[in-house]
Amino acid sequence: MPAFIILESVVPVSLLKIRRYADRLLSCEGLSDKDMTVLLTGNGRIMEINKKWFGRPWPTNVISFPMKEHGQLGDVVISLDKAMEEAQAGLTSTDNRVLELLTHGFVHLLGYDHELGSKEEQLMFEKEFDLRKKLFRRRTMADLCINVDHVATIRQARGGVEPDPVVAAGLVELAGADGIVVHLREDRRHIQDRDVRLLREMVQTRLTLEMAATEEMLGIAADIRPDIVTLVPEKRQELTTEGGLDVKGLEKAITDAVKRLHDAGIPVSIFIDPEKEQIEAAKRTGTECIEIHTGRYADAAGEKAREMEFDLIVDMARFATDIGLRVHAGHGLNYQNTGRLAALSEIVEFSIGHSVISRAVFAGIERAVKDMLTLVKG
Numbered sequence: 001m002p003a004f005i006i007l008e009s010v011v012p013v014s015l016l017k018i019r020r021y022a023d024r025l026l027s028c029e030g031l032s033d034k035d036m037t038v039l040l041t042g043n044g045r046i047m048e049i050n051k052k053w054f055g056r057p058w059p060t061n062v063i064s065f066p067m068k069e070h071g072q073l074g075d076v077v078i079s080l081d082k083a084m085e086e087a088q089a090g091l092t093s094t095d096n097r098v099l100e101l102l103t104h105g106f107v108h109l110l111g112y113d114h115e116l117g118s119k120e121e122q123l124m125f126e127k128e129f130d131l132r133k134k135l136f137r138r139r140t141m142a143d144l145c146i147n148v149d150h151v152a153t154i155r156q157a158r159g160g161v162e163p164d165p166v167v168a169a170g171l172v173e174l175a176g177a178d179g180i181v182v183h184l185r186e187d188r189r190h191i192q193d194r195d196v197r198l199l200r201e202m203v204q205t206r207l208t209l210e211m212a213a214t215e216e217m218l219g220i221a222a223d224i225r226p227d228i229v230t231l232v233p234e235k236r237q238e239l240t241t242e243g244g245l246d247v248k249g250l251e252k253a254i255t256d257a258v259k260r261l262h263d264a265g266i267p268v269s270i271f272i273d274p275e276k277e278q279i280e281a282a283k284r285t286g287t288e289c290i291e292i293h294t295g296r297y298a299d300a301a302g303e304k305a306r307e308m309e310f311d312l313i314v315d316m317a318r319f320a321t322d323i324g325l326r327v328h329a330g331h332g333l334n335y336q337n338t339g340r341l342a343a344l345s346e347i348v349e350f351s352i353g354h355s356v357i358s359r360a361v362f363a364g365i366e367r368a369v370k371d372m373l374t375l376v377k378g
Helices: 015-028 043-054 080-090 094-109 118-136 149-158 165-174 193-202 215-224 251-263 276-285 295-299 303-322 338-342 354-363 365-377
Strands: 004-007 035-041 062-066 072-079 143-147 179-183 207-211 228-231 268-272 289-293 326-330 347-352
Touching: 004 015, 015 035, 015 094, 035 094, 043 062, 043 072, 043 080, 062 094, 072 080, 072 094, 080 094, 094 118, 143 354, 143 365, 149 165, 149 179, 149 354, 165 179, 165 193, 165 365, 179 193, 193 207, 193 215, 207 215, 215 251, 228 251, 251 268, 251 276, 268 276, 268 326, 276 303, 289 303, 295 303, 303 326, 303 338, 338 347, 338 365, 347 354, 354 365
Parallel strands: 004 035, 035 072, 143 179, 143 347, 179 207, 207 228, 228 268, 268 289, 289 326, 326 347
Antiparallel strands: 062 072
């Protein structure tokens, strides 16, 4: 039977995503006939529960109550306040952090307990890892962020006020996307300063600002404070970003830029090619995240070349994850080539723009976003 979800918090989360994930946890363990209740509450309520049942007068992120009655698996209590705090610290979405905590609580219901010693802790870790790996393969975890630059490109073609990328961003969020991406270029060819400032005020999900690591852009980022900055290379004559940032060759400058953004309280991602030495250099800068440039995979001529580029992305995404970097991916992704990459557990966010905006011309922006969400999330 389906898991029962109770919401006692104003923290915004996707109840549908959480319910589906809970049902899949039960299904993975052959327990779909068992009852499991998930209480999503706040720090105050979970502190009361901790004090009453465990003598701990402080809030924790998750508590589990296994039950042995016939047909019952147990209850999981999650503090959405804690989940949101930990999501921000760990550079993920609140929804994804809730799913991680739900997995942890569910494994407790199965009888695992990391507090019983190092051996039990290892067994519990392995069980959580196994479950998350299975569910990653179902493409339940990756976020989809939509780049609305090309809405501004159309506007700038006439020098008028429409279509407005700020309005487009609102529609993208309503369609279910996890975030909005814009690239404020030095030549202001599409997105304008006004757009970024308005987006900072109205975006309800997550605002990613792509930019070059220049003095001007670092100052703008520190002033506007997007949710995350992605550092990208920039050439005046290119139609779009043509390759990854050469972090290895510009390591000191990029390290300084990362530090300045961190000092302003802004997480950083670096857009790089799927190359080991660039990933290693990115790690040394202090960034917490990379975005793998998928252009060579998207543009590969022929199946053999495409397979080689795909395998390289797989290897480099796993390498980056192993050394502690969060992995995003983007550039050239469309409705034909995204699904395969979305099956990789290591890629936790996709940034896609041109393909979605192109489909929106014919199908409408809501339909275009929802179709891509289907590919990314399954």
